[in-house]
Amino acid sequence: MTTRKPLASISATARFLPDNVLTNADLERMVDTSDAWIRERTGILERRIAPPEMGVVEMGKRAAQRALKKAGLTPDDVDVLIVTTATPDRLLPATACEIQAAIGASRGCYAYDLQAACTGFLYALSAAEGHIAAGQAETVLLVATEKMSVITNWEDRSSCILFGDGAGAVVVQPSRNGEGMLSSHHSSNGDLAPLLIRRAGGGALPLTPERLHNQEHMMEMSGPEIFKAAVKSMAGAGRKVMKDAGVTADDIDILVPHQANIRIIESTARYARIPMDRVFVNLQHYGNISSATIPVGLDEAIEGGRIGPGSVVLMTAFGAGLTWGATLVRW
Numbered sequence: 001m002t003t004r005k006p007l008a009s010i011s012a013t014a015r016f017l018p019d020n021v022l023t024n025a026d027l028e029r030m031v032d033t034s035d036a037w038i039r040e041r042t043g044i045l046e047r048r049i050a051p052p053e054m055g056v057v058e059m060g061k062r063a064a065q066r067a068l069k070k071a072g073l074t075p076d077d078v079d080v081l082i083v084t085t086a087t088p089d090r091l092l093p094a095t096a097c098e099i100q101a102a103i104g105a106s107r108g109c110y111a112y113d114l115q116a117a118c119t120g121f122l123y124a125l126s127a128a129e130g131h132i133a134a135g136q137a138e139t140v141l142l143v144a145t146e147k148m149s150v151i152t153n154w155e156d157r158s159s160c161i162l163f164g165d166g167a168g169a170v171v172v173q174p175s176r177n178g179e180g181m182l183s184s185h186h187s188s189n190g191d192l193a194p195l196l197i198r199r200a201g202g203g204a205l206p207l208t209p210e211r212l213h214n215q216e217h218m219m220e221m222s223g224p225e226i227f228k229a230a231v232k233s234m235a236g237a238g239r240k241v242m243k244d245a246g247v248t249a250d251d252i253d254i255l256v257p258h259q260a261n262i263r264i265i266e267s268t269a270r271y272a273r274i275p276m277d278r279v280f281v282n283l284q285h286y287g288n289i290s291s292a293t294i295p296v297g298l299d300e301a302i303e304g305g306r307i308g309p310g311s312v313v314l315m316t317a318f319g320a321g322l323t324w325g326a327t328l329v330r331w
């Protein structure tokens, strides 16, 4: 491998998933669908749904506290707190400021939200790396927290089967022993914004009783078009970061992709030439938790012994925007 010296690395990971499980059988009672169709077309068996009183701040707080504990840090150690979410509890202030207060990190830390939908975690990892490279931070806490159930149109069978709630968190610190981020490549294409959009509820189309009634504030998705764009973009970004880092598919110990659809994951892995036994998959349990899928996946892969010191980990994601990207890390 001919890679540049990493500047920043992930020193701890954590996750929080709400207890309540929504199965395919439950969905069969809500819309015209079947367990067989959902399994075959998506690979999803069940997803977690947060209760009404639990929003992204609460889920993010729990993941953040677990990550700090694992890193042996206190909230006072956090220099920058970045939160990724497409489903903030409130539009103002930033969810990051609310989580900052909830974990007691308000002294000497600054906090902001970064919105890149499902790709948010990878964009935020690069932002965290930048803060560390610029000498602005020793410890960045990155929290990806999503309550997709509140923007899901539960009458739309083509989208409501896909999404779930949960949070992941990681601590990013300066690299000490050659471990860390080897290369990243991110892109977006705003021309494709209409493929995955919430039309109403912002300044352009404020909520009215009629728009609420028509569910215009809920997510609208062109599934097949996104599917095609996802495979091409995730595989392309994955190949680019491998090439930039002088790494081949054989060097990848594990691919941790955004968990949207098993067929998207399988096609991405095939184009990137990584066999499925080296791909992490947990979407059968959680569905698509937007930006939280990768940090939750990293945490489970570490716990399951699939990522350890020295592992070469490739992450790829895509999402609304459209946004996409890939990051290569030596653990």
Ligand code: UT7
Residues within 6 Å of the ligand: 032, 033, 034, 037, 038, 041, 042, 118, 157, 158, 159, 161, 221, 222, 223, 224, 225, 226, 227, 260, 261, 288, 290, 318, 319, 320
């Ligand atoms: O992070 C980004 C988030 N978005 C995504 O990841 C979406 C990516 N896209 C996908 O995962 C897939 O496109 C879907 C799972 C959304 C749809 O799968 P598909 O294989 O692309 O199905 P399709 O939309 O082409 O629909 C095929 C058929 C249609 O029926 P007809 O017109 O052939 O009679 C749909 O009406 O399947 C029907 N269908 C369903 N049938 C049973 C769509 N949703 C369902 C359903 N249950 N839930």
